[in-house]
Amino acid sequence: MKKKHIRLLSFAIIAIIAFAFIGCATTSQVEPIEPTAAPQPVVEEVQVQPVEQPAQTVVEPEVPVVVGETTQEVAEGTKVVKIITTSDMHGNIFPYDFMRNTEAATSQMHVSAYVEEQRSKDQSVILLDNGDVLQGQPIVYYYNFVATETPHIVPSVMNDMGYDAASVGNHDIEAGPDVYTKVYDQADYPYVAANAVSIATGEPVIDPYVVIERDGLKIAILGMVTPYIPKWLPQNLYEGVRFEDMVQTAKKWIPIIQETESPDLIVGLFHAGVDETYSGDADELGNENASKLVAQQVEGFDVIFTGHDHQDTNMVVQSPSGKEVVIVGAMNGGRSVAVATARFSPSGSSYSLESIDGSTIMMETYEPNSELIAKYQDAIDEVTTWVSREVxxxxxxxxxxxxxxxxxxxxxxxxxxxxxxxxxxxxxxxxxxxxxxxxxxxxxxxxxxxxxxxxxxxxxxxxxxxxxxxxxxxxxxxxxxxxxxxxxxxxxxxxxxxxxxxxxxxxxxxxxxxxxxxxxxxxxxxxxxxxxxxxxxxxxxxxxxxxxxxxxxxxxxxxxxxxxxxxxxxxxxxxxxxxxxxxxxxxxxxxxxxxxxxxxxxxxxxxxxxxxxxxxxxxxxxxxxxxxxxxxxxxxxxx
Known part of the structure; x- marks a missing residue:
């Protein structure tokens, strides 16, 4: 898939810094890819009244973390779409801790092995990332600020792994506009952030959502980032951009997605956690971790992937109409991946969603992808030499x-x-x-x-x-x-x-x-x-x-x-x-x-x-x- 050209803001004050954020407020459509194809990074407040929260039911599964996946018999004619999401990788690309000079138990290479295993099965696979990839291990720092003339390691690896879309994390913005502009341009996959809005135009500065087609089914992915960014990062890192409340943003975009795209499944890809009380009041406008609030207060979602809190999350909540919404999130550093398995059954000339299940899969039992490691061995050696330099x-x-x-x-x-x-x-x-x-x-x-x-x-x-x-x-x-x-x-x-x-x-x-x-x-x-x-x-x-x-x-x-x-x-x-x-x-x-x-x-x-x-x-x-x-x-x- 080719990303469409990014519109440039006309205001000189933000002409350089906003490049990575500016985009169309309409959707990009991702064409179907072969299971073996390898397609794929990055980025104050809206004055609206707080929304009264209705009482909701949260159903927690007894065992939210699983090591493997159970097989479920699939009826003839049923289509299965498995959505796999990483989150908060923080530079843990390879099975090596560059800070401690030791092997790492999990990494993106472990995830790659799991994804390839899933792509070999009779199902469609969508691979997403939920932000915070540009800060953490020294290897990302090296490509952020030292080896600036070479292609960035993060989108290179994610392109090879065949990521289909990604959200933006607060630490991705922290890397600065020079870095996330380069990563965004190099990525073969779209970044989505509906609540990162241009102050000048009021429109999202990159795509708010993306539609991915698999086996004749349309999967809409709405992206958002925690709106707490202005509390943590200086404005020069996101000049001309404000971060709006997640609930209000979802209420705006879900009807647009439904009317414009008629998707078979609506997915939230949110770099935000589920504990709405973590940093303040649950009723706070611009809540830091509003993923569960969105599911409970906005009708239309089938599954929401969470991030930012580094927590292994797997729960089911009720929407305003009483519909069950799956919420699932991965742990940081590739320790686990979040998975949603959607099954569609024939319904006349089309298909309808039969069921959707959430699970979190631990990655430590998988062997890392040796072929991909071999491809990047020179980069690994180069960064190892750099971090081993005596200062x-x-x-x-x-x-x-x-x-x-x-x-x-x-x-x-x-x-x-x-x-x-x-x-x-x-x-x-x-x-x-x-x-x-x-x-x-x-x-x-x-x-x-x-x-x-x-x-x-x-x-x-x-x-x-x-x-x-x-x-x-x-x-x-x-x-x-x-x-x-x-x-x-x-x-x-x-x-x-x-x-x-x-x-x-x-x-x-x-x-x-x-x-x-x-x-x-x-x-x-x-x-x-x-x-x-x-x-x-x-x-x-x-x-x-x-x-x-x-x-x-x-x-x-x-x-x-x-x-x-x-x-x-x-x-x-x-x-x-x-x-x-x-x-x-x-x-x-x-x-x-x-x-x-x-x-x-x-x-x-x-x-x-x-x-x-x-x-x-x-x-x-x-x-x-x-x-x-x-x-x-x-x-x-x-x-």
Whole structure:
């Protein structure tokens, strides 16, 4: 299939950045392909009233995860369409972990083997991806920002695997317009994102949906992305684009699809999860994870594929009319694929949907596609050589585990480089890995991905002393528990309705009130955190580290990453700084991500001697030590 030409916006301000987003608001039709053919990447708010949610029934299957698929007898004349969806691959293309220099148990190559197996059966197969392919493993970083003159590895592999369509993930946009424009143009498959809308025209900037034909049947795929992107990413990454509410968008496009295309099956391909309460109220306009809400509130869907939350999902919910809608989602990194099997029976001169079943298939039991690996062996070797390049050395081992409980060498290394790069008065940062270690001795490119996993830019912005205090109170409110006895936890863990801790099998640890990458501390000021005091009264700022008095009414320059400066984590909102105000406060932005500058620092200095300046302390010490002892095994359970 050939994609149609993309329309260019006429506004000069977005002429370059919007290329990857601009497209027709009508559909592309995907022609039928042979089972062995190999066809295939990437990208504020609409003021509408919240929709009242009717009470709905959710039916959870007893065993949502299956290792294999059961065979079901197919009646003569029945047509079977199997839709296989990957999600949140995050660069796990090959069965090799470039960060740890080890084999990987799952990858896109494992998925490829499964897909080829399914294509060999008497059924039609559709292969979809649900976003977040352009961030994660060093191999995608290499093709995003290093080997920029060569074809990108992601669409090359996905073309070879025969993907039929893909949604857009927030981390795909994070890679930047130069990257996702290139990927989009190289892909032989369409990207769909109905709720990524041009501010200038009000129309989707790429195709909202695509129709795929298989064995005389028309399958309509409506794509959407989580509308939370403006809360995480700076506007220069998606200039001229707003991200609209998923429920409202689906209500607009489903009637259009039904009337224009008369499809036999309507599929949602949503880079959004099913827990509508994860980041806010279920009634919130522009809900981050609205996939289930769409199924419950919008009539017309037969199956919805979810993503973004990295969860293995398999459930059935009821639409407004009481129709059952299958919701199924894959785990990240190719650990599982989401599958919907639709059966169509003859009905006069046409076919009608007889049944549709959802399942999630684990990939670790499949052998990776050796032929495809062999084809890309040169690329694998090239990236292996790159990540194995020594960039410097470190005089002692540092671990992110120390960062969970107080000031640490791990985070202070980031603070130090942020301050040196920006010349700001202060620096704010969090540990971005729960359990990363940089070993004493030589440091390699791969270590930078453990030290700093995300492609954040580095900003310098202005904040008043009063705002900094409120920012810190918010951070430590969510980070530390208020200890009332020596038997309490230091860490603020999440609890269920009965007050019990919640164990997360995905991460093999207990859930915390907020994720560790929101555990923000400041450098450049001296302060204490009293964990016996209630939230909002814990932080006492003493002085600037240089010795000057800290003034609440004075404005300071702060080195801060782009995620936090854009409002990610809610810290700025807690300080009373809206995204619009934050944008006006930004004085400087790097043109490369923070990981680049970390590598640069090692290369310039040769050897780095990590140190902790103890500019902030958690008190009282005895309580802290006991709280750490109580919390440590919950954060890091014995394996």
């Amino acid at each position: 410097g050395s470190i005089s002692e081992t540092i671990s992110s585990r120390d960062s969970m409980f107080g000031d640490s060498k791990f985070v202070d290394l980031i603070h130090q480089i942020q301050l040196e790069k920006t010349g700001a008065d202060l620096s704010v940062s969090a540990p971005l890995s729960l359990d990363a270690t940089i070993e004493e001795g030589p440091v390699y490119v791969r270590d930078m991905f453990s030290l700093y996993p995300y492609e954040n830019l580095l900003f310098t912005m202005e904040m008043t002393g009063r705002e900094i205090k409120a920012f810190l109170e918010y951070s430590y409110e969510n980070w530390f528990n208020q200890m009332k006895s020596l038997d309490d936890d230091l860490i603020n863990f999440k609890r269920d309705a009965e007050g019990n801790l919640i164990f997360n099998t995905r991460y093999n640890t207990y859930d915390t009130a907020t994720r560790y990458y929101n555990y923000d501390s400041f450098a450049g000021i001296n302060y204490v955190v009293d964990i016996t005091k209630p939230a909002g009264q814990r932080v006492t700022i003493k002085t600037l580290t240089k010795g000057n008095a800290f003034q609440y009414d004075k404005t300071y320059t702060v080195a801060i990453n782009s995620y936090r400066a854009q409002g990610g984590g809610g810290h700025l909102a807690a300080a009373g700084i809206t995204p619009e105000v934050a944008l006006d406060r930004i004085l400087f932005s790097t043109d490369k991500d923070l990981r680049y500058y970390l590598m640069e620092a090692f290369e310039k200095k040769g050897e780095i001697e990590p140190s902790v300046d103890n500019n902030w302390l958690v008190i009282p010490n005895l309580w802290v030590q006991r709280g750490m002892k109580n919390s440590y095994p919950k954060l890091y359970p014995a394996k």
